[in-house]
Amino acid sequence: MAFFFEVLIGGLLSGIMYSLVALGFVLIFKASGVFNFAQGAMVYFAALAVVGFIDKGVPLWASVILAFIVMTLFGIATEKFVLRKMVNQPPIALFMATIGLAFFVEGLAPLLFGNDVRPLDIGLVDEPIPAILDSLNIVVSRFDLTAAGLAALLVIVLALFFQYTRVGRALRAVADDHQAALSIGIPLQHIWALVWAVAGFVALVAGMLWGARNGVQFALTFTALKALPVLILGGFTSVPGAIVGGLIIGASEKLAEIYIPPLMQSVFSGNFGGIEGWFPYVMALLFLLVRPEGLFGEKHIDRV
Amino acid sequence: MFYRETGQFKTSYGADQQIFPIRQDRIGIVLLLAVAFVGVPALGSEYFFSAILIPFLIFSLAALGLNILTGYAGQLSLGSAAFMAVGAYAAYNFQVRVEGMPVLVSFVLAGLTAAGVGILFGLPSLRIKGFYLAVATLAAQFFIVWCLTKFPYLSNDSSSGVISVPGVSILGFDFDTPRSKYLLVLTLVTLLALAAKNMVRSTTGRAWMAVRDMDVAAEVIGIRLMHTKLLAFAVSSFYCGVAGALYAFCYLGSVEPDGFSLDMSFRILFMIIVGGVGSILGSFLGAAFILLLPIFLDIVLPALSELLHLPFDGATVSHIQLMVFGALIMFFLVVEPHGLARLWQIAKEKLRLWPFPH
Amino acid sequence: MARQIGEVILDLRNISLRFGGVKALTDISFNVREHEIRAIIGPNGAGKSSMLNVINGVYHPQEGEILFHGQVRRDMDTHDAAAAGIARTFQNIALFKGMSVLDNLMTGRNLKMRTNFLQHALWWGPAKREELEHRRKVEEVIDFLEIEHIRKTPVGRLPYGLQKRVELGRALAAEPKMLLLDEPMAGMNVEEKQDMCRFILDVNDQFGTTIVLIEHDMGVVMDISDRVVVLDYGKKIGDGEPEEVKNNPEVIAAYLGTQH
Ligand SMILES: Nc1ncnc2c1ncn2[C@@H]1O[C@H](COP(=O)(O)OP(=O)(O)O)[C@@H](O)[C@H]1O
Ligand SMILES: [Mg+2]
Numbered sequence: 001m002a003f004f005f006e007v008l009i010g011g012l013l014s015g016i017m018y019s020l021v022a023l024g025f026v027l028i029f030k031a032s033g034v035f036n037f038a039q040g041a042m043v044y045f046a047a048l049a050v051v052g053f054i055d056k057g058v059p060l061w062a063s064v065i066l067a068f069i070v071m072t073l074f075g076i077a078t079e080k081f082v083l084r085k086m087v088n089q090p091p092i093a094l095f096m097a098t099i100g101l102a103f104f105v106e107g108l109a110p111l112l113f114g115n116d117v118r119p120l121d122i123g124l125v126d127e128p129i130p131a132i133l134d135s136l137n138i139v140v141s142r143f144d145l146t147a148a149g150l151a152a153l154l155v156i157v158l159a160l161f162f163q164y165t166r167v168g169r170a171l172r173a174v175a176d177d178h179q180a181a182l183s184i185g186i187p188l189q190h191i192w193a194l195v196w197a198v199a200g201f202v203a204l205v206a207g208m209l210w211g212a213r214n215g216v217q218f219a220l221t222f223t224a225l226k227a228l229p230v231l232i233l234g235g236f237t238s239v240p241g242a243i244v245g246g247l248i249i250g251a252s253e254k255l256a257e258i259y260i261p262p263l264m265q266s267v268f269s270g271n272f273g274g275i276e277g278w279f280p281y282v283m284a285l286l287f288l289l290v291r292p293e294g295l296f297g298e299k300h301i302d303r304v
Numbered sequence: 305m306f307y308r309e310t311g312q313f314k315t316s317y318g319a320d321q322q323i324f325p326i327r328q329d330r331i332g333i334v335l336l337l338a339v340a341f342v343g344v345p346a347l348g349s350e351y352f353f354s355a356i357l358i359p360f361l362i363f364s365l366a367a368l369g370l371n372i373l374t375g376y377a378g379q380l381s382l383g384s385a386a387f388m389a390v391g392a393y394a395a396y397n398f399q400v401r402v403e404g405m406p407v408l409v410s411f412v413l414a415g416l417t418a419a420g421v422g423i424l425f426g427l428p429s430l431r432i433k434g435f436y437l438a439v440a441t442l443a444a445q446f447f448i449v450w451c452l453t454k455f456p457y458l459s460n461d462s463s464s465g466v467i468s469v470p471g472v473s474i475l476g477f478d479f480d481t482p483r484s485k486y487l488l489v490l491t492l493v494t495l496l497a498l499a500a501k502n503m504v505r506s507t508t509g510r511a512w513m514a515v516r517d518m519d520v521a522a523e524v525i526g527i528r529l530m531h532t533k534l535l536a537f538a539v540s541s542f543y544c545g546v547a548g549a550l551y552a553f554c555y556l557g558s559v560e561p562d563g564f565s566l567d568m569s570f571r572i573l574f575m576i577i578v579g580g581v582g583s584i585l586g587s588f589l590g591a592a593f594i595l596l597l598p599i600f601l602d603i604v605l606p607a608l609s610e611l612l613h614l615p616f617d618g619a620t621v622s623h624i625q626l627m628v629f630g631a632l633i634m635f636f637l638v639v640e641p642h643g644l645a646r647l648w649q650i651a652k653e654k655l656r657l658w659p660f661p662h
Numbered sequence: 663m664a665r666q667i668g669e670v671i672l673d674l675r676n677i678s679l680r681f682g683g684v685k686a687l688t689d690i691s692f693n694v695r696e697h698e699i700r701a702i703i704g705p706n707g708a709g710k711s712s713m714l715n716v717i718n719g720v721y722h723p724q725e726g727e728i729l730f731h732g733q734v735r736r737d738m739d740t741h742d743a744a745a746a747g748i749a750r751t752f753q754n755i756a757l758f759k760g761m762s763v764l765d766n767l768m769t770g771r772n773l774k775m776r777t778n779f780l781q782h783a784l785w786w787g788p789a790k791r792e793e794l795e796h797r798r799k800v801e802e803v804i805d806f807l808e809i810e811h812i813r814k815t816p817v818g819r820l821p822y823g824l825q826k827r828v829e830l831g832r833a834l835a836a837e838p839k840m841l842l843l844d845e846p847m848a849g850m851n852v853e854e855k856q857d858m859c860r861f862i863l864d865v866n867d868q869f870g871t872t873i874v875l876i877e878h879d880m881g882v883v884m885d886i887s888d889r890v891v892v893l894d895y896g897k898k899i900g901d902g903e904p905e906e907v908k909n910n911p912e913v914i915a916a917y918l919g920t921q922h
Contacts, residue, residue: 035434082634086637086638089637089641091434092378092380092435092438093637093641095380095434095435095438096380096573096577096637097634097637097638099570099573099633100577100629100630100631100637101630101634102630103626103627103629103630103633104626104627104629104630104631106623106626107623107624107625107629110623111620111623111627115619115623225442228442229439231439232439232440236436268455269456270456271454272454274453277446277450278443278446278447278450281439281440281443281446281447282443282447284439284440284443285428285440288428289427289428289431292431292432301721302519304520304711304720304752304753304754317794317797318794321793321794321797323785499783502782502783502784502785503779503783506777506782506785507768507772507777507792507793508778508779508782508783509782510761510768510772511769513760513761513769514758514761516758516760517758517759517761518756518758518759520756521752521756521757521758522758523720523740524744524749525744525769525770525772525773525832525836526740526741526744526772526773526836527769528741535779539779582760
């Protein structure tokens with residue numbers, strides 16, 4: 001039983017990281033209706049920028065600030081040179097453009113900041129928390145817990161930002177109705193630039209946490225692939241959906257990875273590891289058949 | 305010779321409904337086929353067949369498949385490579401497991417198997433649209449490749465799913481040279497491309513496009529969304545499946561599941577974006593472009609590095625390649641969403657007026 | 663030729679439709695007789711489009727029943743409606759933008775096509791013959807609507823007024839028994855409106871097609887419709903012949919913007 005909880009908690013903690021990446025998707029989608037496939041590439045870009053600056057002798061804190069500036073500039077450029085020029089095209093074309101963007105970034109980032117896998121030390125160590133280990137006999141990683149705490153904090157800050165600041169309200173208004181947003185008196189372009197900056201910031205946090213855990217490497221781009229089923233589950237427009245979806249995906253994929261292969265092995269012979277790679281997708285798919293609007297999405301009837 | 309339709313009056317609707325209504329286009333196609341079937345085999349080198357023409361034709365077929373689904377029926381898929389994998393493994397299994405199975409029949413069965421799997425993964429399209437569906441097709445991509453790796457039965461118990469296909473022999477003739485394989489692939493691809501062209505210019509294609517352009521209106525006209533979308537998934541997967549079988553049997557000879565990666569699916573998608581979404585011709589143009597681009601960069605970049613005295617290593621070249629791909633995709637989507645096929649059409653329209661514009 | 667207005671062929675009884683908290687239609691009943699031109703009028707947001715959507719099964723009302731062709735049902739199904747000969751146009755043009763005028767009209771005849779995709783792929787005898795046969799029918803519609811010059815043009819490139827006309831063409835191509843028109847003349851200039859009126863009257867007259875029409879231009883409504891139903895805030899506030907409705911105090915109030 002202790003083992004079950006260990007897996008479950010590990011899954012939930014990594015799930016929060018998925019939520020964080022999914023949140024980047026949700027932000028951009030809400031504000032501009034663009035489904036940004038390049039979010040994973042941005043996570044990679046951000047983490048690589050941080051270690052890249054550190055390699056050049058810049059201290060950690062300054063590297064983070066510089067990376068944030070780079071991400072913001074990058075977001076603004078994307079908005080200005082690609083997305084704005086495609087406003088009259090169907091959403092699917094915009095989506096394909098962001099796939100192109102992902103390729104572009106995945107090539108650009110290592111050219112700018114180097115290609116080797118590098119560690120990123122943000123002062124957290126990956127070790128079991130003794131108190132929990134002693135009292136409950138469950139291994140909970142200090143790193144994972146802290147990272148999850150940071151992610152949760154970020155989510156709360158963003159939620160407050162959306163709820164209580166003028167800019168945040170404008171962002172929400174844009175999601176609902178572009179005309180209404182204009183009446184708040186903030187130009188649409190500024191809002192989009194801003195939302196790309198916020199998404200860049202979220203990518204930066206996600207990239208640093210994942211990078212500190214597993215090293216900064218190309219595999220960071222795969223975080224996006226993990227976040228996609230989270231979005232299906234949670235709905236593309238819902239911040240709470242991204243969070244709950246991430247937790248469900250994180251926990252269920254880890255449990256599936258532990259408990260399903262032995263079952264399959266007893267039926268077919270062979271080795272059935274690696275279920276993690278597809279399990280979230282198939283789960284999200286099955287879920288879609290039952291509830292196409294996602295956990296928190298609203299049922300929508302096309303208007304004609 | 306002028307490219308004109310002046311003077312070619314259509315005196316019946318039948319004449320107007322020919323596959324290529326303009327006479328110059330008909331002549332052009334006949335010439336092109338003559339060159340492809342007679343000229344090229346007489347002149348081309350082994351390398352040219354096996355490294356360029358065969359993969360070009362096979363990827364054109366896969367792109368055609370994706371174009372039917374995405375370009376005509378409007379359902380975005382990110383799992384084309386997985387459907388190719390289904391085709392490759394199905395053809396292999398039919399060949400090894402059924403005594404005396406004719407190769408062509410196993411190709412058709414491979415296509416049908418892929419179609420079946422395509423329908424299965426197309427089911428969510430009945431409830432979800434756009435990028436939701438795109439995400440759902442990723443499930444196909446990951447799940448299929450995983451199954452092929454993990455179930456030893458599917459690869460006839462070979463280790464980690466690698467299969468080596470038997471030689472291709474039809475009616476006693478062995479297709480064992482690059483030239484003969486090229487001719488086989490060319491024949492199949494030509495036939496399937498004609499069939500696709502016929503489908504998209506008839507009721508089937510119109511139903512697909514109607515669903516793509518305005519699904520509610522299509523439904524109101526009486527088009528059954530479920531039937532239409534699943535048919536698009538089936539036909540598209542059939543094409544990808546046959547392409548996969550050809551990929552294994554006429555191109556590589558030995559394939560592994562991981563070869564049919566997400567990256568390959570993206571490349572097929574790029575082919576239709578660059579070539580022209582919703583264009584048969586575009587599938588071919590795009591495949592040529594996307595396949596030739598890396599070859600071109602491989603030649604140009606080292607030369608460029610020499611010229612600029614910059615050290616470009618292999619990794620740098622591949623990074624630049626990624627960037628060029630990405631930039632091209634964005635460029636086409638922003639500047640010419642209908643791709644090379646549209647540029648070709650514009651060129652033809654210019655030619656029609658030449659030498660007297662206006 | 664005098665039209666014979668026939669029996670009631672469509673009877674909507676106590677229809678209520680909600681979207682979440684929004685009540686689009688509340689307890690609405692009215693009927694449509696064969697061969698008549700039935701207008702639905704009312705201010706924006708009154709629920710007119712929703713009404714059409716209920717009639718051909720795009721929306722499914724929560725309450726009420728529909729009598730159609732002698733059969734009582736809870737709601738309609740888009741496919742059944744189309745098969746029973748109901749065709750329509752939309753308030754915001756819903757043409758197939760990437761296709762030519764000709765292809766849009768051919769698509770309108772979708773339900774009459776019998777050949778399957780394999781025959782299409784091979785361009786087999788029956789498929790080819792069918793294509794020709796329907797092409798002829800579609801050309802009749804093209805002649806009728808006087809759009810010969812644009813048959814090969816992608817509809818996305820046409821001006822608004824012509825798009826509306828092509829959309830009517832797509833509906834007519836199906837040879838419908840009942841035609842639902844959602845603001846067919848909105849946004850048109852006087853000349854285009856006159857043309858459209860003429861087409862509607864001709865269709866009704868020559869083919870006996872029953873027409874349910876939403877229109878804002880009162881002049882047009884009073885001129886061409888046989889009976890008018892008036893909606894306001896999802897409720898029915900008037901029903902009857904044009905003269906009768908015009909003098910209904912509640913209708914006048916709604917149209918003068920009096921508060922309820
Ligand atoms: N698909 C839908 N989803 C949500 N609300 C809708 C939908 N369709 C219509 N409504 C609402 O129903 C009411 C009536 O709309 P509608 O039938 O379009 O009115 P009209 O055509 O008379 O202008 C409006 O309040 C509108 O917002
Ligand atoms: Mg309306």
